[in-house]
Amino acid sequence: MASVPSQAFSSEKPHLYVGKKATQVDPFLPLMPRKGDLPSIKKYGYLRVLFVGEKIDVTDYNLVQNFAKNNGLKTIYISIREIDRGEKLLKGGLADILLGESANSKDISKTIAVKTQKNKTICWVTRPDNAGLKNALNHFLGQNNPISQLPESPQQDLGDLKKRKVLRVVTTADPYNYFLKKGKPAGFEYELLQQFAKKHRLSLDVVTVEDEEDRLDLVRKGKADLATIISSKKDIKGIVSSFPFYPAKNFIITGKSEKSLNKLEDIDGKLLALHTSKYQHQGIERLMDKGFTISTIEPETEISTAEFLHRVIDQEYEVAMISSRDYINAKEFHDDLKVIATVNDQPLHRWAVNKKHHDLSAMTYSFLRKEFQGEFYNIVYKRYFSRKPKAAEGQFYISPYDNLVIKYAEKYNFDWRLVLAQMYQESKFRPDAHSKSGAKGLMQIMPRTARELGVTKIEDPETGIKAGLKYMKILRDRYIHELPEDEQNWFALASYNAGYERIQDARKFAKVLGLNPDKWFGHVEQAMKKLADPENRKYTRFGFCHCGQTVVYVKNIRALYNSYRQLSDPLVIASSQRLLTDNVSDLQHSPF
Numbered sequence: 109m110a111s112v113p114s115q116a117f118s119s120e121k122p123h124l125y126v127g128k129k130a131t132q133v134d135p136f137l138p139l140m141p142r143k144g145d146l147p148s149i150k151k152y153g154y155l156r157v158l159f160v161g162e163k164i165d166v167t168d169y170n171l172v173q174n175f176a177k178n179n180g181l182k183t184i185y186i187s188i189r190e191i192d193r194g195e196k197l198l199k200g201g202l203a204d205i206l207l208g209e210s211a212n213s214k215d216i217s218k219t220i221a222v223k224t225q226k227n228k229t230i231c232w233v234t235r236p237d238n239a240g241l242k243n244a245l246n247h248f249l250g251q252n253n254p255i256s257q258l259p260e261s262p263q264q265d266l267g268d269l270k271k272r273k274v275l276r277v278v279t280t281a282d283p284y285n286y287f288l289k290k291g292k293p294a295g296f297e298y299e300l301l302q303q304f305a306k307k308h309r310l311s312l313d314v315v316t317v318e319d320e321e322d323r324l325d326l327v328r329k330g331k332a333d334l335a336t337i338i339s340s341k342k343d344i345k346g347i348v349s350s351f352p353f354y355p356a357k358n359f360i361i362t363g364k365s366e367k368s369l370n371k372l373e374d375i376d377g378k379l380l381a382l383h384t385s386k387y388q389h390q391g392i393e394r395l396m397d398k399g400f401t402i403s404t405i406e407p408e409t410e411i412s413t414a415e416f417l418h419r420v421i422d423q424e425y426e427v428a429m430i431s432s433r434d435y436i437n438a439k440e441f442h443d444d445l446k447v448i449a450t451v452n453d454q455p456l457h458r459w460a461v462n463k464k465h466h467d468l469s470a471m472t473y474s475f476l477r478k479e480f481q482g483e484f485y486n487i488v489y490k491r492y493f494s495r496k497p498k499a500a501e502g503q504f505y506i507s508p509y510d511n512l513v514i515k516y517a518e519k520y521n522f523d524w525r526l527v528l529a530q531m532y533q534e535s536k537f538r539p540d541a542h543s544k545s546g547a548k549g550l551m552q553i554m555p556r557t558a559r560e561l562g563v564t565k566i567e568d569p570e571t572g573i574k575a576g577l578k579y580m581k582i583l584r585d586r587y588i589h590e591l592p593e594d595e596q597n598w599f600a601l602a603s604y605n606a607g608y609e610r611i612q613d614a615r616k617f618a619k620v621l622g623l624n625p626d627k628w629f630g631h632v633e634q635a636m637k638k639l640a641d642p643e644n645r646k647y648t649r650f651g652f653c654h655c656g657q658t659v660v661y662v663k664n665i666r667a668l669y670n671s672y673r674q675l676s677d678p679l680v681i682a683s684s685q686r687l688l689t690d691n692v693s694d695l696q697h698s699p700f
Contacts (some may be wrong), residue, residue, distance in 0.1 A: 142201055145240045146440065149204060150414075155181045156203040158194040168207045171230065175248045178438075180414030197444065198235050205245070206233040207678070219245045244440065259307060269333060269468065275310040277301055278323040279336040281675055282490050283436045284357055284459075286314070291507050291532045293671045294353070296492040297336055297457065303484060304475050316674040327462050334472065334547045335460045338433075350476050354489070355452040357432040363421050364446050372449035381405040381425035383416050383434060392429075395451065417441045506672055509569055516574050517691060520581040521595070525672035527577060529665045530601060534576075539569045542570040551576025571670045580604060591626050598628040598662055600689040602636070614639055617647040629666075633659045 142148060147656055149155055153307050155176050157262040159168070164185060176183045186203060188194050195216050206216070208231075213528050217236040230249065234242045269275070279286050285297035293314065305312040315332070316324045323335040328346040338356050342349055360380070362369045369375065370396075379404050380392070384631050406424070413434050419425045421444045429451065459476065479485045506528050507513070513531070517524035534552040535541035547554050549572030563575045584600035586608060591599060603611045611632070615625035617634035625632060636655040 117597060121465060133201065142341045145238055146244050147240075149241065150179060150181065153182060154184050155205065156184050156186060158186050158188055158197060158203045158206045160188055160191050160194065160208055164207070167230065171249070172205070172207070175245065177412050178414060179244070179440075180412050182664050184340060194233070198233065198333070201235075201307055204234070204238075204241065205211065208232070217242055225335050227262055247439075269310070270308075271586065274311055275305045275308075275334065277314045277334050277336070277669060278317045278326050278332040279314060280316050280318050280320075280323075280433060281436060282433050283337070286316070286675065287436075288506060288675045289430070291528070291537055292668070293675065294492075296488055299491075299557065300479070300485075301336075302335075302431050303479070304472070307475065308471065314671065318389070324341070324460060327460055330462065333461065333465075333468065337458050338456045339458055340456055344460065346459045346463050348463050350472055352456050352458050353476055353480055354457050356456045358429050358451045359432055359435050360427060360447050360448045361420060361435065362427045362448060364444055366426070366446075369427055369448055370446075375402070375427050377401045378427050379403050379405060379425075381416075381428040383411075383413070383428065383430040390591070392451075397402065413438050413442075443620060507531070509537065509573060512570050512573050516577045520550065520577045522577060523669075523673075526597060526669045527573075527580075527643045528564050529668035529672055530580075531573075531576075532603075532668060533661060533665050534659070539572065548572075549576075551579075553579070583608060595626060595628055598666070599632075601662050601665055602628065602632075605635075605661045606653075606655065609649065610653065610655070610658075611636075613648045613650070614655065617644070623661075628662065633662065 133657060136639055138541070142152060155172070157172055172183060186197075188197070191206070191208060197203045198206055216233045217238070219230075219232045219234070219242060224298060232245060234245065249320075279297070281287060282295060282297070285295040286293065287295055297316070301314070317326065320335075320337055323332070323337065324347055326332040326346065327335045337349065339349065342351075360372065360375060369378075382404055392402060392404060397538070413430075416425075416428070416430065417438055418441075420428050421441065427448070435447070450648050459472050461472060463469075508523070509531070510524070510528070513527050514524045531537060531550050534547075535550045537550065539550050541552065542548055542552070543552060545554065548558075548564040550569055551572050553561075553563075553564075553572060553575050554565045557579060558564065558575065561575050561578055563571055566572050566575060580600055583603045584596050586603075587596045587599050599611060602614075614632050614635045617639060618625040618632045621635055621638070622633040636653075636659050639648055639653045639655045
């Protein structure tokens with residue numbers, strides 16, 4: 109495994125690094141006990157990172173550096189001998205993140221586990237009371253590394269795509285093109301992709317990967333079929349890109365405390381700071397053609413989004429322009445900023461496919477040429493671009509029941525976003541939903557199940573959520589000693605829909621078919637489909653099975669869960685919190 113080298117151990121002092129190079133840092137400076145919430149870390153300026161051994165794995169290192177850069181932080185790396193020691197340092201407030209797996213302890217809290225493109229699983233550790241930092245890390249990891257749902261084998265040709273019947277798209281969160289609306293993915297480009305997939309009888313799987321070059325690399329390797337990009341270049345190595353079919357979007361922003369700037373006309377005569385000049389000059393020229401007098405501050409090299417937004421908040425820049433994507437990804441700053449207006453720049457949005465896949469390239473070209481500025485295109489364009497951007501509205505909840513779901517998801521140890529995806533599939537967030545079979549409420553609890561759980565008034569949101577999660581836990585617990593941990597939720601969901609006994613029949617049938625009875629996707633789900641055939645009734649104890657519905661049920665929940673993971677971030681961080689201490693008397697002796 110590749111790694112970032114570090115110096116040899118010394119028993120006398122800790123090894124401290126800023127970036128890749130050893131730096132002369134006061135060994136006591138990073139070891140002051142401090143609050144680990146993100147505003148305090150930002151005020152301190154350094155992210156204190158623990159790693160075990162003499163080398164930092166290069167994947168961990170690159171991810172930490174990108175997270176730090178996105179938040180305007182420098183990094184201090186502290187080497188330790190044992191991971192248990194890292195837990196103690198975290199508990200004492202002497203570090204912020206511990207890299208690597210750790211034992212289950214009440215003193216630590218793990219981030220989400222994600223799989224990188226190199227098939228490495230990443231899971232870091234923070235303090236349990238640092239929910240803000242953990243949420244920020246989860247959001248970052250979800251945005252940058254939701255690779256686990258991508259296939260292990262690359263696409264070979266169009267025939268493989270049609271056999272798979274799934275169009276795999278890599279994109280990035282965008283307030284106009286890919287975001288959540290009433291619990292479902294939405295956006296101009298998302299609806300175009302849906303229309304394209306529907307035309308060719310494909311389902312749509314969307315993964316967000318923030319870095320554009322990473323998206324293109326996944327397409328080159330055949331791990332994604334199509335990437336959305338913003339580019340002024342048509343010739344890209346190994347890629348065929350479509351013609352640009354609509355403009356890039358930029359926000360004009362200012363600090364929320366600035367009372368005199370509220371609409372586009374208010375910026376006339378002002379000095380406008382640019383986050384990047386790469387795509388923004390045409391938009392500025394368009395404003396000047398309308399009679400605006402505008403002077404600009406050209407961007408500095410190597411300035412991060414976080415630093416740029418800090419300057420706007422601190423009124424170093426009175427008014428500024430930033431791409432809509434950069435702004436929407438910097439959610440922790442939205443409480444201190446406001447969007448005055450949206451400005452279009454030159455057409456740059458394209459779809460990119462692998463150069464080897466000539467048929468798919470021809471399909472996308474034909475679709476975009478036919479739809480461009482046609483009836484469907486214009487209706488969808490007006491739907492999203494005649495409104496105030498979601499980023500400016502500050503609405504990042506998934507459902508009206510997020511807080512209740514989070515409360516009981518923590519109690520029963522479920523990812524709250526998975527619960528919400530299930531709830532949407534069951535009731536579309538309607539507490540008064542009733543099915544023909546008698547199921548009721550947000551989680552569509554059957555009357556018999558409600559009696560077994562000892563609950564009434566299932567239509568009450570809190571009662572229904574609590575009962576649904578309690579029942580899900582009962583089902584999942586039946587698989588604890590039978591299945592790998594990462595499969596238990598999928599089998600519990602299938603059991604919720606079809607019944608535990610029916611799923612056990614499908615697992616036995618999977619063995620008959622030579623499939624893995626301990627793996628849902630691609631294995632037991634295939635057995636479930638075949639159980640619906642009359643010729644296979646002998647393999648089920650309950651006769652005819654509407655088993656195909658269960659396959660769709662679990663598949664839809666996974667797709668929605670992936671979207672919720674990638675597009676939602678409940679994190680709202682106040683920027684005014686103070687450090688626990690800056691007192692010299694709080695300096696501690698080195699714990700190493």
